[in-house]
Amino acid sequence: MAIKYIDEADLKGKKVIARFDFNVPLDSHHQITDTTRIDESLPTIRYILEKGASKLIMMSHLGRPKAGKFAKEFSLEPVAKYLASKLEQEIVLSESSVDSGVKSLLTLNETKIVLLENIRFHKEETDNDLEFAKKLASYADIYVNDAFGTSHREHASVYGITKYFEKKSYGGFLLKREVEALSKIMNSPKKPFVTIIGGSKISDKIKTLEYFITHADKVLVGGAMSYPFLAAKNIKVGKSRCAKEDVEFAKKALAQDVGKKILLPVDHLVSEQLDGKPIICNEVTIPDNLIGLDIGPKSIELYTNEIKKAKTVFWNGPMGLFENPNFSKGTFAIARAMADIKSQAYTVVGGGDSVSAVNSSGLADQMSHISTGGGASLELIEEGDLPGLFALKFGPKN
Numbered sequence: 001m002a003i004k005y006i007d008e009a010d011l012k013g014k015k016v017i018a019r020f021d022f023n024v025p026l027d028s029h030h031q032i033t034d035t036t037r038i039d040e041s042l043p044t045i046r047y048i049l050e051k052g053a054s055k056l057i058m059m060s061h062l063g064r065p066k067a068g069k070f071a072k073e074f075s076l077e078p079v080a081k082y083l084a085s086k087l088e089q090e091i092v093l094s095e096s097s098v099d100s101g102v103k104s105l106l107t108l109n110e111t112k113i114v115l116l117e118n119i120r121f122h123k124e125e126t127d128n129d130l131e132f133a134k135k136l137a138s139y140a141d142i143y144v145n146d147a148f149g150t151s152h153r154e155h156a157s158v159y160g161i162t163k164y165f166e167k168k169s170y171g172g173f174l175l176k177r178e179v180e181a182l183s184k185i186m187n188s189p190k191k192p193f194v195t196i197i198g199g200s201k202i203s204d205k206i207k208t209l210e211y212f213i214t215h216a217d218k219v220l221v222g223g224a225m226s227y228p229f230l231a232a233k234n235i236k237v238g239k240s241r242c243a244k245e246d247v248e249f250a251k252k253a254l255a256q257d258v259g260k261k262i263l264l265p266v267d268h269l270v271s272e273q274l275d276g277k278p279i280i281c282n283e284v285t286i287p288d289n290l291i292g293l294d295i296g297p298k299s300i301e302l303y304t305n306e307i308k309k310a311k312t313v314f315w316n317g318p319m320g321l322f323e324n325p326n327f328s329k330g331t332f333a334i335a336r337a338m339a340d341i342k343s344q345a346y347t348v349v350g351g352g353d354s355v356s357a358v359n360s361s362g363l364a365d366q367m368s369h370i371s372t373g374g375g376a377s378l379e380l381i382e383e384g385d386l387p388g389l390f391a392l393k394f395g396p397k398n
């Protein structure tokens, strides 16, 4: 069974409750510093309104408020203001997601769009409390989930709520875009399928690594992920980040037959300190007093050549401490290599820091797909499904 998307729904005269991911970054003055997540929700919001829904009730979380309590700094007020200016319509921000005020608000003719206050002010949200979900469901005839980035959570507003919308649960356009793009990675990707994995720790990404090693033709390893692999081959990595348990994992991975797919850096950029000046380490062994902070020029060439041959590329995790411009070369070179094959290959970037790296490389528009999902996109690839997607099709399991 496939997910039904909102373009299959009859919305005319219907009350629609929709879950979005408006979890935007705010500065100390409570101003939104990056509106991307809201902007990406606009097509779904506009569609619901244009198709004649009588009411639109929107839900989202923002940050990680202490459960069960209102806190001004996590209020969705700036989101309500921004949405009102974008849509040129009044948006009523409810005091709470589930007080009696919401129902009376909805009886008013002039109230068309309601934004429920931060759904995580109620601990019932993260507890997936079904009474809470039922109350939310009582506001509307149709449910829409466009919060792909939250769909790996079994939370009331993405999971439990679908129990009360049998055959009336739909995916939004952002969710659709993510699912379709990631399906191309998951379901018989065109070969050669090259994956690139980097970032800070193997233990954070064991499942992703295992998936890559099993399904891809090549796994290019960079960033702090690479040092445990080198250590597993008895290569010295100096003071680079390298946890013992990660070395154990790396040993096992390399010992498998599929371990041959793994490519490791052959040189590095190193330094005496994290903010020290970059030094090229021409060989694979890193001297005792130095820290590996980026892949080196020969590794860039090696990896670029592999990417050139690919028909499908999935990238998660920066190749170095890219936040420091001294150590961003490797990461940006991967983005460049992917951009260069855009006419011949399907290229996807997923992961919070990887996406911000691609954005700062200026090459984001050259990728086939950039996943907004972070944890959700990796989990979808590894598991083949997500709780929020499953629930759209079948409802919650219990």
Ligand code: ADP
Residues within 6 Å of the ligand: 198, 199, 200, 201, 204, 222, 223, 224, 225, 241, 292, 293, 294, 316, 317, 318, 319, 320, 321, 322, 323, 350, 351, 352, 353, 354, 355
């Ligand atoms: P993503 O969010 O894309 O999944 P991760 O969170 O796993 O990526 O990793 C990103 C972080 O890893 C970045 O903050 C980056 O600075 C760090 N990192 C990458 N390589 C190194 C390195 N060699 N030493 C220390 N930190 C590194």
Ligand code: MG
Residues within 6 Å of the ligand: 351, 352, 353
């Ligand atoms: Mg990260």
